[in-house]
Amino acid sequence: MTGQNDNGFTRIQCTVNGVPRSLFIDVRKSLLELLRQDLGLTGTKEGCGVGECGACSVLVDEVLVDSCIYLAVWVDGKAIRTVEGEARDGRLSPVQQAYVEEGAVQCGFCTPGFIMASTSFVEKHQGQEVSADQIRKGHAGNLCRCTGYQNILKAVEKSLKP
Amino acid sequence: MAQHNDANKVIGKSVIRTDAVAKVTGRAEYTEDMHRPGMLVAKYFRSTISHGRVTDIDTTAAVQHPGVEAVFTYKDVPQNVFATAGHPFSLDPHHKDIEDRLLLTGNIRCLGDEIAVVVAQDELTARQALQKIKVVCEPYPPLIRPEEIMAEGARQIHQGSPNIIGEHRYRCGEVEQGFAEADHIVEGDFTTAMVQHVHLENHIAHAYMDDMDRIVIVSSTQIPHIVRRIVSEALSFPLSKIRVIKPFIGGGFGNKQDVVVEPMVAFLTLQMSGRPVQINLSREECMLCTRNRHPFFLKVKTGVMQDGTMVARDMDVISLTGAYASHGHAIAAAGGAKQSALYPRTPARFHARTLYANIPTAGAMRAYGSPQILYALECATEDAARKIGMDSVAFRLKNIARQGDINPLSKEKIASCGLAECLEKGREFIDWDRKKREYAHHKTGPVRKGLGVACLAYASGTYPVCVEIAGARIVLNQDGMVHVMVGATEIGQGSDTVVAQMVAETLGIAYDHVRVVQAQDTDVTPFDTGAYASRQAYVVSNAVFRAASELKAKICRHAALMCGSDAADLDIVGGVVIDSKKSARVMALKDLAIDSYYHKERGGQLSAEVSYKTTSNAPVFGCTFVDIDVDIPLCKIKINRIINVHDSGVILNPVQAAGQVHGGTFMGIGAALFEEVLIDRETGYVYNNNLLDYKFPTFMDIPSLHHDFVETFEPTSGYGNKALGEPPVITPPPAIRNALLDATGVHINSLPLSPHVLFTHFTKNGLLKSRGEQHV
């Protein structure tokens, strides 16, 4: 492994769920691997590794990305939000609470990615009139095999209500 | 059976599932999250042809690759063949699953067959080393189609075993007479595609040794206790020295009712001096090299009277099990039994054969053969109704099972059946009668409209084919709450939640005072064969009801000891022991609990454990109604409205039950319109073992899903409940096919009803001009 870096490693600064981090990382790593292997944040899941299922979705500077096809070095200078950071002070986020109440969770493997997709969607559309089709489109990058998406739709509708 | 005190009512309430918070916060631990320091990574070296034999293999360069710890080939593994199906052990030697697997093979029977395995320090190293293995193969002509597999002189895919691995027939009633007297005979040939489970969590397991002679396996499995037995068989290793732990599992749908990677990780940790070794299949491997739904080829003949009575039915079925037997012929057998459960008064005969083929291995998948069989049957039923010009719903109402009917195959009386009410509810929801009239004017032009219906019958377990055993242990904690251990396996379907509801209901305590131990651990949890056959809530209910009743009696006896009253007068309501004769509060459960633990003479840790065999099997029923648009030029079906209505006995938790119905309807729509494992008919090559090319429906492809229930009370279960997990997947495909027929008049008897297939049929039937110059 060669390049303009320290034997394939490089130092980056970022914040992870609000905490500033300085990390020395292998440039070959994906953001997903950085989170799971280096930071122990195993809430984010891998379902396909190639950006087709959305289970690894996280927010980078508030942008929803598939962390499996996102180089870890790209988060240098950026702020990452993962599912672990969404519940604060012993309380679930409104999106998490809605998922729990609406029965939007079954096996739970797609759930962390969906929570982040919904969080991104809800924060972007707060206070707007949103149709079911917009919700569908806004979550089309996340696959779920258990729920038929029906209760997820209800949970997102609930989270959009002020 | 269960005596319900209203104050204790938890059954039927949509309590929040036990693991919801753990899952939305990312705290739920799945197998991959339980990473062990120093864990080695194993990756399979797989065949790139579908039939042949390895003549030479050279692993020298792979072994020398830096970071590689070991390479094993088919020459290095134990030579005892084993069966992988997640069935209970059978005491009947004639009813055993086919033993045809080795850990690795030099005889290639499908694309991706496992020839060697690399053990390395990390995933990337393992992948690099795989590139350095050199293999020479002698290819054989792939056997893909039934006629070539069964042809005289065809090569045996497993040398020494016939390519037909199972065959059986049944007959109920006077079939020949029925056909002789029938006013009309309707015949059809049907096919169903191979589809895949596509649970979001791929197959994954790791194993290590926690002593010199004990193997611990952590696996994403639906059947931890069966994994323990099969690994023991595969490795000739003592069962009691194998411990299987099942953490949270990211879906299974039957694909993890098979032992897939566990024997290999157990073998590898033995080889690697007990170091932890993990196999984490990639999505591509999981879709190619685990299990699938058996593709079926079916012929159905129906005799029908002008008044709408079905008087005879004949079914002939070929099922392809692929490269290895796995669940094999059990799939066709289980599916075939649904005719007599759904239409018990119609004489019927059934013949099925299951074949090996050089295609990916099929195994258990949600509803286990019934989606294939009932697709053909419910298409055939539709064709019969249309033949005599009778309304599709009325025709079914005339022929379907009713409470009190005797299932002619099982000889059991149907104790509860709400199918007719299901059909009535569905008909009303979809506005059948009005829309039938309205849509009569939408049978021409580029967009046509149609309605469809299909029915199902299913079972609540596997008895009497297999044992139905469930275990429950309940312990009263020092603070008056309880811990519950069950062998039932939570795989996302919500079984832990309904178990907690059952315990709370019977014991008389609050739902949130019941903690069900989530992780299964064969060292600790009571025996149960696992999550399959929609059996869990039904079978476990009998064990849980008895255990909870027993613990309640013990608690009341201890209360009697403490306060000198008669235990028979005591009850528990809302976590408080009461004297039901005097309607008086006796003591809080927590005060009783602390006494039972710490009083120097009386009491002890109050607990109850029950292992119970259920010797009944309640049939369940349901139907789908669908309203569609067919865009002829674009060859696409759009679902305007769809509803599944189910009789699953008492609904334990309406929100969770809805989730099962939505999920099944969704998966049924996937099979109806989108999904198919695409296999090259000449080479056995699989084109689409990834999520881009396997058309798993996205959020945008699925309409709003509706559901309803007809609640019956099933006397053979602990709480009146019956099966629900699998049945919702069965009827959407035939209902959609019947709606397509209604809209266009075109009979399509295959699955999926994809645009390609619609194009072919629309062209053939003149709805589109060939070469695309459509005139509608």
Add this chain to the structure above:
Amino acid sequence: MFDLQTYHKAGSVEEAIALLAANPDSRLLAGGTDILIKLRHGKSGFAELIDIHGLAELRSIRKDAEENILIGSGTTFTDIIESKLLQRSIPMLCDAAQSVGGPQIRNMATIGGNICNGVTSADSAPGLFGLNALLQIHGPDGLREVPVAEFYLGPGKVDLRRGDVLVAFKITPENYAGSFGYYYKYAMRDAMDIATIGCAVSLKTAASKVSDYRIAFGVAGPTPIRCPKTEQAVLGRELSAELFDCIAEVVIGDVNPRTSWRAAKDFRLNIIQELAKRATHKALQRALHPAGQKEGETI
């Protein structure tokens, strides 16, 4: 972990050009939604990367003094969807961007990457063909402009020479001003899918006649294509029902789809004919009712 052999982060286009020249086997990495997947699948030729991800100078959508619209190659599909300028001036490109993958992919994938990978199914390509987009390419010898139709040399092959960096797409005013367009994607799923056929139509009308008509397809040949015979046949015609039949008939002569395991040629031809009509119809609706135009409207 990605099996990267070399990795260089370029801080500017200039630096990227120098790095490309110095590392002849390397490729540019932008959004990663294509390259990183190929790398993960072990495809050869993707292990040496020069990273231009997130370069600010490549990420903009603007209008210059000559009214040309310039779209930086590093612009993501989400940027395109959200661009007021494009929503107003070339909504067809917003349609195309909307049809790509899902939200995560649209947030990362760039229009430059979509064109540079050279595949016929690129959703942004038919629209750019219809707009006669010019590709601004910076190389060791300076800047050159290449019409998009000439950029595609064959399946997976584009006119990028050693050291070249595609920096922007230029759309001149005569190609978009007063035009109304629509991109219609046909795929097996409504998201996360590759186009079976993609069709872009842009047109102008005057006095109930078609005064300008361009139609381009993805997956109707080895590369994205324009349909000159169809355009010729439509130009100057009255708006009528027969016009659509004419389009469907003539378009067959312009296309050359192939049979693959994904779809058969006959099926693709059928969809091409139907999409030609429907995309034209949609574009006409926009031309006739420009006020009611809504972004990302699906059919």
